[in-house]
Amino acid sequence: xxxxxxxxxxxxxxxxxxxxxxxxxxxxxxxxxxxxxxxxxxxxxxxxxxxxxxxxxxxxxxxxxxxxxxxxxxxxxxxxxxxxxxxxxxxxxxxxxxxxxxxxxxxxxxxxxxxxxxxxxxxxxxxxxxxxxxxxxxxxxxxxxxxxxxxxxxxxxxxxxxxxxxxxxxxxxxxxxxxxxxxxxxxxxxxxxxxxxxxxxxxxxxxxxxxxxxxxxxxxxxxxxxxxxxxxxxxxxxxxxxxxxxxxxxxxxxxxxxxxxxxxxxxxxxxxxxxxxxxxxxxxxxxxxxxxxxxxxxxxxxxxxxxxxxxxxxxxxxxxxxxxxxxxxxxxxxxxxxxxxxxxxxxxxxxxxxxxxxxxxxxxxxxxxxxxxxxxxxxxxxxxxxxxxxxxxxxxxxxxxxxxxxxxxxxxxxxxxxxxxxxxxxxxxxxxxxxxxxxxxxxxxxxxxxxxxxxx
Numbered sequence: 001x002x003x004x005x006x007x008x009x010x011x012x013x014x015x016x017x018x019x020x021x022x023x024x025x026x027x028x029x030x031x032x033x034x035x036x037x038x039x040x041x042x043x044x045x046x047x048x049x050x051x052x053x054x055x056x057x058x059x060x061x062x063x064x065x066x067x068x069x070x071x072x073x074x075x076x077x078x079x080x081x082x083x084x085x086x087x088x089x090x091x092x093x094x095x096x097x098x099x100x101x102x103x104x105x106x107x108x109x110x111x112x113x114x115x116x117x118x119x120x121x122x123x124x125x126x127x128x129x130x131x132x133x134x135x136x137x138x139x140x141x142x143x144x145x146x147x148x149x150x151x152x153x154x155x156x157x158x159x160x161x162x163x164x165x166x167x168x169x170x171x172x173x174x175x176x177x178x179x180x181x182x183x184x185x186x187x188x189x190x191x192x193x194x195x196x197x198x199x200x201x202x203x204x205x206x207x208x209x210x211x212x213x214x215x216x217x218x219x220x221x222x223x224x225x226x227x228x229x230x231x232x233x234x235x236x237x238x239x240x241x242x243x244x245x246x247x248x249x250x251x252x253x254x255x256x257x258x259x260x261x262x263x264x265x266x267x268x269x270x271x272x273x274x275x276x277x278x279x280x281x282x283x284x285x286x287x288x289x290x291x292x293x294x295x296x297x298x299x300x301x302x303x304x305x306x307x308x309x310x311x312x313x314x315x316x317x318x319x320x321x322x323x324x325x326x327x328x329x330x331x332x333x334x335x336x337x338x339x340x341x342x343x344x345x346x347x348x349x350x351x352x353x354x355x356x357x358x359x360x361x362x363x364x365x366x367x368x369x370x371x372x373x374x375x376x377x378x379x380x381x382x383x384x385x386x387x388x389x390x391x392x393x394x395x396x397x398x399x400x401x402x403x404x405x406x407x408x409x410x411x412x413x414x415x416x417x418x419x420x421x422x423x424x425x426x427x428x429x430x431x432x433x434x435x436x437x438x439x440x441x442x443x444x445x446x447x448x449x450x451x452x453x454x455x456x
Contacts, residue, residue, distance in 0.1 A: 101406075101427035104130050105339035108430040109346050130427065152410045153194045153277065157300045160187040160222055160229065167202055167220070174210050175218070182210065185221030189229050191297035197273045198297075204266040205233040205293045213237035215290065224299065231295045239287035318434035323348030327437075328369035330360045330387050331404075332379045340373065343430070355379065357387050364391055369399075371437055376405035376412060376423075385415045398447055400440040404428055 107130065111123045164184040175182035191198075202220075209218045215236020223230045240248060249271045274281040274295060285291035327349050329340045337353040344351045352369065354360045356378065363369075372391055374384035388401045403416055406426040416423045420443065422436040 099335065100130055101404075102333070102335040102339040104427040105336075105343045105430070109339075109342045112346050153197070155192050155194055157190050158193055158195055158198065160189050160191060160231070163199060163202065164220065166199065167206060170203065171206050171210065174207060178210050178213075179216070180210050180213060181217045182206070183217065183219050185219065187222040187229075189222055189224065190300045191229050192300045193277060193279065193297055197277060201270050201273050201279075201295060202231060202233070204270050205295075208266050209233050209235035209237070209291075209293075213290070227299050229297045229299050231297055232292055233294075234290065234292045236290045239289055240283070240285040240291055241287050318431075318438050319347040321438050321441075322434065324350075325370040325441075326350045326352070326367065327371045327373055328360060328363055328391075329353045330357070330372065330374035330378065330384065331355065332375065332377070336375065343433075344373075347434075357382050357390055360387055360391060361394055364394055368395060371440060372399055372401040373437070374401065374403060376403055376407055383412075385412065385419065388419055388421060398444055400437075400444040402433075402436045402440050 104127065107123055107127050111120065111127070114120050114123055164187070168182070168184055172182060206218065206220060213235040217236055219232075219234045221232050221234075223232060249267050270293075271281060280294075280296040282294040282296075283291065284294065322344075327344055329337060329344070329351060331337045331340060331353065332355045337355070341351045341353055352363050352367070354363050360372075360374075372388060374387045376384040378384065378387070384403045384405070388399070388403070391401075392399045398420075401419070401421045403421050403423045404426060405412060405423055413423065422440060424432055424436055
């Protein structure tokens with residue numbers, strides 16, 4: 001016991017003994033309580049640790065939810081920006097194609113009138129410039145369509161031999177111009193793909209090989225491995241180094257210093273289209289020896305493909321077949337109406353131009369046309385599809401018609417298919433317009449004969 005009379009040293013000594021005694025008593029008490037008490041204390045400590053860790057986990061989950069919400073918001077914003085870009089490109093493409101189409105038709109008419117070699121040369125250069133702009137706008141529109149996730153696929157059995165025949169007709173002029181021997185290896189295989197997109201993929205790959213090869217041959221063929229047919233496009237060009245093999249699929253990328261016109265979008269469209277179709281795309285290239293682009297296509301067995309025509313019929317001057325016929329042009333753009341009038345009159349046709357369905361019905365009541373040529377987008381929300389339906393209803397017969405459009409929507413294509421009419425893309429090509437008009441007249445004549453035969 002401490003006393004006030006004790007010296008400080010004595011008090012410290014007493015306190016030390018008291019502390020030692022208390023520690024001994026505490027240790028004896030701990031020993032008396034046994035292991036259960038130690039477990040209880042350990043459990044209490046563990047519980048406090050679990051509570052602390054749960055608090056940390058809840059904070060982490062809260063942070064993760066906030067991050068996920070930000071990511072979802074950013075993803076939604078990116079999707080909306082992508083859709084806005086696609087809408088802008090489609091709208092811009094339509095608005096740009098309208099004046100280009102008019103200019104192209106005026107130039108075509110001017111080419112038919114020109115006799116001076118210098119004028120012919122100028123017209124040729126101007127036409128080439130417009131076609132380059134047309135190619136660029138078309139490529140941008142196609143990219144917008146592929147990126148906009150609005151692609152509707154029509155997977156059907158396709159004959160590769162027939163595809164090669166069609167590609168040969170389209171691309172041989174470019175091969176001749178470039179002095180390149182374009183060869184297709186015959187194939188009896190039938191594959192499953194979308195005919196429009198597969199043809200575009202193959203056409204872009206072959207055109208790319210023809211434009212940029214410095215060799216004398218481009219070979220297109222098929223190698224089958226199991227259930228996959230690999231469509232190969234091989235060139236003898238400079239090849240592509242490893243570091244550039246991803247870059248060439250980016251927009252507006254053109255390797256080297258080629259003097260050939262191009263948009264730098266062809267391979268970008270190929271990559272997008274193959275991705276949408278689920279077709280693998282490969283590139284094998286050796287610098288200095290050439291490149292081989294490959295597209296994997298699923299093989300369809302036991303299917304009868306459409307035969308390849310044995311001969312490509314020589315093209316006649318289709319304008320002769322149109323001479324003397326009367327055409328009703330429905331177009332809301334004044335410059336396009338003038339361009340159509342000049343071009344068709346130059347072919348020896350008589351032309352009536354109007355801008356609305358009401359005016360078209362009035363023109364029909366005065367004189368029945370041999371053929372209707374209408375734009376898809378008219379003023380006031382009217383369309384060329386509505387125009388053709390109304391005029392056919394008024395005339396009470398299957399009036400021949402051709403639709404011209406800068407759009408490429410599935411709904412328009414479906415409506416045109418239901419009406420049995422051809423759709424021409426803007427800018428309008430003179431040869432394709434002649435072919436479409438003659439085909440419309442021929443189809444209408446055949447339906448008339450078939451109907452008369454059925455009534456006999």
